[in-house]
Amino acid sequence: MRDLLPPVVAVAVAGPDDWSGTLLPAESACLSDRAVESRRRDFTAGRMCARRALAGLGLPAAAVTSASDRSPIWPVGVVGSITHTRGYCAAAAARATDVRSVGMDxxxxxxLNPGVRRAICLAEEEADLARLPTGVPWPTVVFSIKETVYKVWHPVVGTWLDFHDARVTLDPDAGTFTARIAPARLETAPLADPPASITGLFAVDADLVRSAAVLGLR
Ligand SMILES: CC(C)(COP(=O)(O)OP(=O)(O)OC[C@H]1O[C@@H](n2cnc3c(N)ncnc32)[C@H](O)[C@@H]1OP(=O)(O)O)[C@@H](O)C(=O)NCCC(=O)NCCS
Structure with missing residues (x-):
């Protein structure tokens, strides 16, 4: 993820020991007693990465807990993001004096089966994807970007975004994207200046699709 985020964002990617690391008590309390082993490992790797990202900012170890909606609660003055997917996990953190929000996925x-694909991609996005080179899992790229967009949007605005509430355009050569937020979501946002568009970077590796974005300061 380091390649997708600016230098003011500290990034940590999980190594083999992170999946069985030791959580801080406040973090353990966020995990349900009924959490299955894979959820425990993902959550643990995310917190280990979060701690290293905080250290990368020169900050002391601090618990990164979870709100009831599962969004991460970073120490005061820090914004960040966590992602995990089968054997891969990363966390990013930045000082709130440097960026307003960060998201990655x-x-x-x-x-993606046709039903899932329809739920994620707008018809205009499908038309765009049909013109792109074959051999790349473009719908998964759009899916990842939309999850990144939500992770940037939600901590700042606090409201839900459906997958059809963002219109994503890609520049496959530059590895960049722009997501324009639906006017209806902007009008109903409980903020004077919700971000109308979110831009970021994506990458397609051998078996992983990654995306990340930051929202600059006002
Ligand atoms: C929140 C969401 C994006 C997380 O995606 P996921 O498939 O679980 O995948 P990831 O592993 O990449 O991310 C999980 C992490 O996201 C973070 N997260 C959860 N809710 C979040 C929120 N509201 N805002 C920011 N980050 C959030 C958490 O840190 C979580 O890890 P943790 O529970 O171990 O702390 C997803 O569950 C979701 O609700 N998506 C629907 C909303 C959406 O994406 N809309 C598209 C808008 S264009």
Whole structure:
């Protein structure tokens, strides 16, 4: 993820030991007693990465807990994002004096069935994708970007975004994207200046699709 985010954002990617690391008590309390082993490992790797990202900012170790909607609660003055997908996990953190929000997402390559694909991509996006080179899992790229967009949007605005509430355009050569937020979501946002568009970077690796974005200061 380092390649997708600016230098003011500290990034950590999980190594083999992170999946069985030791959580801080406040973090353990966020995990349900009924959490299955894979959820425990994902959550743990995310917190280990979060701690390293905080250290990368020169900040002391602090618990990154979860709100009831599962969004991460970073220490005061920090914004950040966590992603995990089958054997891959990363966290990013930045000082709130440098960026307003950061989001990122990683997905394993996969075929999306037609129903899922329709739920994620707008018809205009499908038309765009049909013109792109074959051999790249473009719907998964759009899916990852939209999850990144939500992770940027939600901590700042606090409202839900459906997958059809963002219109994503890609520049496959530059590896950049722009997501324009639906006017209806902007009008009903409980903020004077919700972000009308979110731009970022994406990458398609051998078996992983990654995307990330930051929202600059006002
Ligand atoms: C929140 C969401 C994006 C997380 O995606 P996911 O498939 O679980 O995948 P990831 O592993 O990449 O991300 C999980 C992490 O996201 C973070 N997260 C959860 N809710 C979040 C929120 N509201 N805002 C920011 N980050 C959030 C958490 O840190 C979580 O990890 P943790 O529970 O271990 O702390 C997804 O569950 C979701 O609700 N999507 C629907 C909304 C959406 O994406 N709309 C598209 C708008 S264009």
């Amino acid at each position: 990683a997905e394993r390559h996969r075929e």
